[in-house]
Amino acid sequence: MLYIDLFKIDYYLINVMSNIQDLDSSIIKAFRGKSYKATPQRLAISRFALCCRDHPTAKMIYSQIKKEYPTVSLATVYATLLILKEVGLLQEMNLPQSKARFDPDMQPHVHLVCLQCDSIIDWRHPLVSKVIAEVAADAKFSVAGQVLEITGLCSRCKQKINLEKK
Amino acid sequence: MLYIDLFKIDYYLINVMSNIQDLDSSIIKAFRGKSYKATPQRLAISRFALCCRDHPTAKMIYSQIKKEYPTVSLATVYATLLILKEVGLLQEMNLPQSKARFDPDMQPHVHLVCLQCDSIIDWRHPLVSKVIAEVAADAKFSVAGQVLEITGLCSRCKQKINLEKK
DNA sequence: TTGTATGCAAATTATTTGCATGGGA
DNA sequence: TCCCATGCAAATAATTTGCATACAA
Numbered sequence: 067m068l069y070i071d072l073f074k075i076d077y078y079l080i081n082v083m084s085n086i087q088d089l090d091s092s093i094i095k096a097f098r099g100k101s102y103k104a105t106p107q108r109l110a111i112s113r114f115a116l117c118c119r120d121h122p123t124a125k126m127i128y129s130q131i132k133k134e135y136p137t138v139s140l141a142t143v144y145a146t147l148l149i150l151k152e153v154g155l156l157q158e159m160n161l162p163q164s165k166a167r168f169d170p171d172m173q174p175h176v177h178l179v180c181l182q183c184d185s186i187i188d189w190r191h192p193l194v195s196k197v198i199a200e201v202a203a204d205a206k207f208s209v210a211g212q213v214l215e216i217t218g219l220c221s222r223c224k225q226k227i228n229l230e231k232k
Numbered sequence: 233m234l235y236i237d238l239f240k241i242d243y244y245l246i247n248v249m250s251n252i253q254d255l256d257s258s259i260i261k262a263f264r265g266k267s268y269k270a271t272p273q274r275l276a277i278s279r280f281a282l283c284c285r286d287h288p289t290a291k292m293i294y295s296q297i298k299k300e301y302p303t304v305s306l307a308t309v310y311a312t313l314l315i316l317k318e319v320g321l322l323q324e325m326n327l328p329q330s331k332a333r334f335d336p337d338m339q340p341h342v343h344l345v346c347l348q349c350d351s352i353i354d355w356r357h358p359l360v361s362k363v364i365a366e367v368a369a370d371a372k373f374s375v376a377g378q379v380l381e382i383t384g385l386c387s388r389c390k391q392k393i394n395l396e397k398k
Numbered sequence: 399t400t401g402t403a404t405g406c407a408a409a410t411t412a413t414t415t416g417c418a419t420g421g422g423a
Numbered sequence: 424t425c426c427c428a429t430g431c432a433a434a435t436a437a438t439t440t441g442c443a444t445a446c447a448a
Contacts, residue, residue: 141438142404166437197363207387210385213381214380215381216375218373269422269426271421271428289412303431307414307429
């Protein structure tokens with residue numbers, strides 16, 4: 067069983083946005099744009115989901131938010147994630163064993179999913195967008211989201227296995 | 233709720249293999265190669281999973297096999313699918329809403345997943361393998377499987393929606 | 399003020415597991 | 424013969440839903 071220390075989860079968009087107020091107002095604007103109320107719980111969940119670089123599951127997000135709002139419910143987390151998808155602020159990844167994980171990076175990129183340690187590495191490759199655009203055009207398909215997932219062994223786990231063999 | 237008429241599910245590998253005996257003996261060889269017994273239930277499940285082009289779920293496979301083996305259990309279907317993945321005869325797709333679907337096409341290709349009608353179209357693009365190979369090399373990652381899924385609207389559903397607007 | 403959002407608990411659904419029995423090799 | 428595979432039912436786990444109350448606009 068993988069254990070992720072939520073205190074160590076690091077943040078992403080926060081370094082991109084000039085400050086947390088900018089992030090908040092972007093979230094609020096996105097919510098109100100589709101007539102969703104901007105509640106404190108939704109803001110906290112969104113802030114975390116949009117800043118966390120570790121592709122968290124709903125439960126990881128829930129555990130984190132609980133520290134700030136001890137009475138928050140998992141149902142609210144799921145509902146908020148649904149809205150964030152709807153307003154285009156994050157996408158859902160689909161992995162084996164029915165654990166949905168979420169990714170605030172909306173640009174086409176590759177996920178390297180390690181089957182050994184459960185980590186997910188983001189990787190950019192210029193051809194990904196090109197392939198997607200060409201296929202969509204050929205098939206007359208309207209793209210809503212895309213995921214290129216490669217499963218296997220990350221370099222660290224590969225090394226570890228090699229060392230054990232010796 | 234999508235309803236797929238299992239009588240209409242069409243077959244794939246059967247057209248590739250010269251006959252069903254070839255298919256059966258390939259399956260048996262793959263099973264015995266890893267010391268799994270080739271039972272009638274496993275053969276029936278494998279035959280169907282390897283020939284069905286509709287990316288069926290475990291339940292769809294189960295419903296189909298039940299006609300031939302009325303006492304077969306869903307647990308056996310899941311167990312057999314696991315073995316088929318292990319021996320490299322099919323791969324698992326991961327889609328939203330925790331429905332695993334299975335695909336006997338082991339070549340790198342694109343899945344166009346329609347959010348409206350739940351259909352999945354396979355599409356080949358020569359660059360897919362290239363991108364995967366390059367990313368894996370750059371990240372020193374050992375590839376076990378890969379999935380490029382594009383979600384959105386298929387051309388047929390798009391047309392239907394356009395007609396309704398008029 | 400007026401709905402919509404929340405929290406709770408119960409419901410739903412996919413998948414896995416334990417175990418006694420049956421059947422391939 | 425000897426385990427491994429099967430079928431059944433129960434367990435697990437993720438996600439969703441119903442409903443009374445609270446709160447953003």
